[in-house]
Amino acid sequence: MSDKPTDKHPSGAPWRNFYGRFKGKGLRSSQEAYLDEDLAKLSPGKVTWDENPERTRIDLEALFGGKDVWLEIGFGGGEHMVHQAVQNPDVGIIGCEPYINGVAMLLGKIRKAGADNIRVHPGDARDMFDVLPDQSLSRAFLLYPDPWPKKRHHRRRFVTPEHLEPLARKLKPGAIFRVATDIEDYVRQTLEQVPKHGFEWLAEKPEDWREPWHDWISTRYEQKAFREGRTPHYLTFRKS
Numbered sequence: 061m062s063d064k065p066t067d068k069h070p071s072g073a074p075w076r077n078f079y080g081r082f083k084g085k086g087l088r089s090s091q092e093a094y095l096d097e098d099l100a101k102l103s104p105g106k107v108t109w110d111e112n113p114e115r116t117r118i119d120l121e122a123l124f125g126g127k128d129v130w131l132e133i134g135f136g137g138g139e140h141m142v143h144q145a146v147q148n149p150d151v152g153i154i155g156c157e158p159y160i161n162g163v164a165m166l167l168g169k170i171r172k173a174g175a176d177n178i179r180v181h182p183g184d185a186r187d188m189f190d191v192l193p194d195q196s197l198s199r200a201f202l203l204y205p206d207p208w209p210k211k212r213h214h215r216r217r218f219v220t221p222e223h224l225e226p227l228a229r230k231l232k233p234g235a236i237f238r239v240a241t242d243i244e245d246y247v248r249q250t251l252e253q254v255p256k257h258g259f260e261w262l263a264e265k266p267e268d269w270r271e272p273w274h275d276w277i278s279t280r281y282e283q284k285a286f287r288e289g290r291t292p293h294y295l296t297f298r299k300s
């Protein structure tokens with residue numbers, strides 16, 4: 061059975077009532093329109109459901125016609141994802157973000173750029189790990205993940221086995237995983253944890269973290285980090 065996106069939730073309420081979590085300012089009416097009109101069309105959720113969870117998978121061939129597939133985890137306002145989509149029309153990009161205001165911002169940017177190679181999951185990246193085929197992604201981005209600064213909250217960080225193990229399974233051998241963070245202790249945890257999951261840190265010298273990627277565009281969160289005097293770190297890993 062296939063799960064077709066429809067214009068309305070079965071209850072008749074607009075989809076935006078069911079996506080993500082609301083946070084921050086209310087949505088402008090134009091943003092509500094983006095959510096109502098565009099989100100169902102941009103869903104990666106053409107999942108073939110099966111009683112066996114191992115066979116419940118997204119058909120990426122149908123979604124992107126055989127293009128390389130990249131994943132952005134926590135796209136915030138979506139500026140980086142739209143930038144990459146426009147620069148790389150031969151790639152299909154799936155973005156995950158539970159922050160509904162961010163999803164609405166992204167949809168506005170997709171309309172403006174006219175990008176047709178983005179699909180949006182308005183929720184947790186772990187939902188995608190459940191439905192993506194293994195070894196299907198050639199790139200993943202984790203850009204300024206939530207820092208969880210208190211020590212007792214470090215286990216909530218994305219760079220923990222709970223997230224890294226399924227992410228590693230979804231990446232192809234040779235795939236690239238980029239992590240940007242402005243938190244030194246996050247760098248420590250990333251360099252400690254990510255290599256345990258079959259990734260090699262691609263740094264010729266330790267200070268290579270200072271250089272942004274050649275195709276980088278600064279994100280909203282990075283701009284905030286600069287304003288508050290924090291230093292970005294750019295880490296690149298390759299999946300073995």
Ligand SMILES: C[S@@+](CC[C@H](N)C(=O)[O-])C[C@H]1O[C@@H](n2cnc3c(N)ncnc32)[C@H](O)[C@@H]1O
Pocket residue numbers: 133134135136137156157158159162183184185186203204205206207279280281282
């Ligand atoms: C600090 S913000 C950075 C946003 C954006 N990448 C940037 O650089 O501006 C971290 C984002 O990750 C999202 N996030 C947190 N946990 C997530 C998860 N499990 N799956 C997807 N997104 C997540 C949050 O909602 C938040 O928008």
